[in-house]
Amino acid sequence: xxxxxxxxNESRVPTPSGVQMQKxxxxxxxxxxxxxxxxxxxxxxxxxxxxxxPTHAQQVPSVPPANPINGVWIDDTGGGAIEVAxxxxxxxxxxxxxxxxxxxxxxxxxxxxxxxAGQRNRPICGLPVIxxxxxxxxxxxxxxxxxxPKVGKSYDVELKLRSPDRLQVTGxxxxxxxxxxxxWTRAPATLPRCITATTPTSAxx
Numbered sequence: 001x002x003x004x005x006x007x008x009n010e011s012r013v014p015t016p017s018g019v020q021m022q023k024x025x026x027x028x029x030x031x032x033x034x035x036x037x038x039x040x041x042x043x044x045x046x047x048x049x050x051x052x053x054p055t056h057a058q059q060v061p062s063v064p065p066a067n068p069i070n071g072v073w074i075d076d077t078g079g080g081a082i083e084v085a086x087x088x089x090x091x092x093x094x095x096x097x098x099x100x101x102x103x104x105x106x107x108x109x110x111x112x113x114x115x116x117a118g119q120r121n122r123p124i125c126g127l128p129v130i131x132x133x134x135x136x137x138x139x140x141x142x143x144x145x146x147x148x149p150k151v152g153k154s155y156d157v158e159l160k161l162r163s164p165d166r167l168q169v170t171g172x173x174x175x176x177x178x179x180x181x182x183x184w185t186r187a188p189a190t191l192p193r194c195i196t197a198t199t200p201t202s203a204x205x
Contacts, residue, residue, distance in 0.1 A: 069141060069159055072096060072191060073167050076182040081191060082129060084159070084167075091141050091159070093130030095149075096193045101125055113152030124149055125194040133159060146171055 069091065072083045081097035101124075102108055109124040133144030139160070146157035146169070155171040162168045165186040172179035 067091075068164065069161055069167065072187040073184040074187050074191075075184050076169075081187050082184070084130065087131070089134075091130070091133035091144065092128065093146075094128045095125055097187070097191055098125055098194055101194055111149050111152070113149060115152055130157065130159075133157070 067086065069084055070086065072081050074081045074097075079099045080095055082093045083096045084091055084093045086092075098109065100109075110120060111122040111124060111127060112120050114120045114122070127147075127149060129147045129149065131145055133141040136142050140158055141160075142158040144157050144159075145154050147154045155173055158168075158170040158172070158176070160168040160170070162183070167184040167186070168181060169184055170176065170179050170181045
């Protein structure tokens with residue numbers, strides 16, 4: 001029984017080495033807490049000195065890519081080139097190159113077939129021939145007009161990019177049920193221009 005009593009007391013009364021171990025553990029835990037608090041304080045100070053990264057709502061929107069239809073296109077006849085460019089929120093076009101810019105008399109070509117007599121002396125080079133094109137959900141540009149100076153007539157028109165260097169041009173009157181489609185090719189950057197740069201216009205002829 002004495003042996004049992006001693007073992008029972010030993011299980012309830014910690015030995016000196018056990019007390020020391022408990023104190024050591026307590027000191028280590030308190031040191032860890034102090035260090036954690038110091039680390040958090042330092043991190044907070046560093047965070048305040050750094051610039052705040054913009055949130056998704058604060059981010060500056062990226063610049064949208066340029067419209068791939070913009071540029072200079074040689075028409076299906078190869079006799080002229082039209083520059084397509086924005087005019088406000090729409091697209092317009094004007095003649096910027098002619099294979100034969102002068103007539104047999106050596107004079108610059110003019111808009112001789114225009115139905116308005118007062119417009120017939122306008123030079124063909126620089127002439128607005130496309131206007132009011134609006135972007136559609138399918139990526140095409142439609143609901144605009146195109147003017148053919150060879151006959152002096154205007155038509156409805158749709159422009160649709162078939163490839164980076166091929167532009168589909170569909171002329172129609174009111175509905176595409178009766179329409180005619182042509183393919184224009186992108187002009188080389190070295191193509192000389194017959195006019196200096198001017199602001200595109202959407203004014204219908």
